[in-house]
Amino acid sequence: MQRPGGRSARVRSAVHTAVLELLEARSWEELSVPLVAEVSGVHQATIYRRWGTMSALLNDVVNEWSATTASLPSTGSLRDDLHIYAAAVAKSLRDGSVPLILRAVVLEIRPGERHRASPAFAERERQLQLMLDQSAERGESVPTLAELLELVVAPLYFYALFTEPMAEAEAARLVDRLLDIVARRGPNTPEVTS
Amino acid sequence: MQRPGGRSARVRSAVHTAVLELLEARSWEELSVPLVAEVSGVHQATIYRRWGTMSALLNDVVNEWSATTASLPSTGSLRDDLHIYAAAVAKSLRDGSVPLILRAVVLEIRPGERHRASPAFAERERQLQLMLDQSAERGESVPTLAELLELVVAPLYFYALFTEPMAEAEAARLVDRLLDIVARRGPNTPEVTS
């Protein structure tokens, strides 16, 4: 019989908060369970028993973070929705802690093991597909999810990881290019590729 | 007075080889200096003295690897060059050890510190810019470096990191889309943006 409420929830929250604080303040390699224990006020043994490894703890933090991230906009116009979404992603990627969370996701990749999308991204993709579907029902010509990922999301993450996070204005440029391609393909939406 | 040759070079090579072996064989978090020492036959203390941390060692391996990577193609046709390049990147991203090296690059990002492109990428970008310049001199209409990065390189890395590495055929699709955009913009190359 599990006991998710009360003290356990408080401990979980304290540990998560401490991890996020440390991710912003210290460098990656000095992040450790004993440090998190000290900052959070939770005992080491508790953290080890509940999460096992630093890596698993990071993964939990990432899932929590993605779940509580603001939901997608729904203005009735795909163009507006995408602009808002792209700006939000660009902003979050500039916020400091998010690139570090990204590193946690990257660390979860195991060699050999064919890794599906990390949970954080799976949820995001589901929401994006929903946005596209709703737009299609309104009769707009919509890009595919793959196009959205490749032309908007991928560049945002690429720059954030390897060079400098994009400015929000630049992110808008990505959306415009995507919609430009879609528009040129034809305003009347053909059959959806099954 | 430094002594880069002879034994030092041999030690460096043995350690690098061991790291690459371990990156392919074991999971990320069981990678450690003592393990590298055992596999390479080089003493722990030597590794600690020369590289300091596992992270710094990984960075060194990455730089070495990028320096010895095959140079870019030069067929006389930008389209062919790009297809070959994209296929090569896609292939290397499927090869197992390279995604792991990618992680090393990502891990080098320090909080706060405004990170420019890592040396490995800076060199790659230089080579790509050269390819584009040569094509422009031949009178072809060329994309900008940013366009090439955003439309071809970014999706390749995005998929490799967060879902599944792309197949080489899919990579070709990215190149076609890029060239399609460039062609529609006008076959006559305008002034180069300074």
Added chain:
DNA sequence: AAATTAATGCAAGGAAATTCGCGTTATGAT
């Protein structure tokens, strides 16, 4: 509110990682 028992705290113990002192090897200069 009494009872049951997850979940945590605590402290000691063991395991792994990192550093240090010192003797040895062999590179590069003379």
Added chain:
DNA sequence: ATCATAACGCGAATTTCCTTGCATTAATTT
């Protein structure tokens, strides 16, 4: 060939990380 010393090997000391057994707290059931 000889010399000075950078770089390495070795083993021990030290620090840090992780585990384990037991006592305590408090969430949940009755």
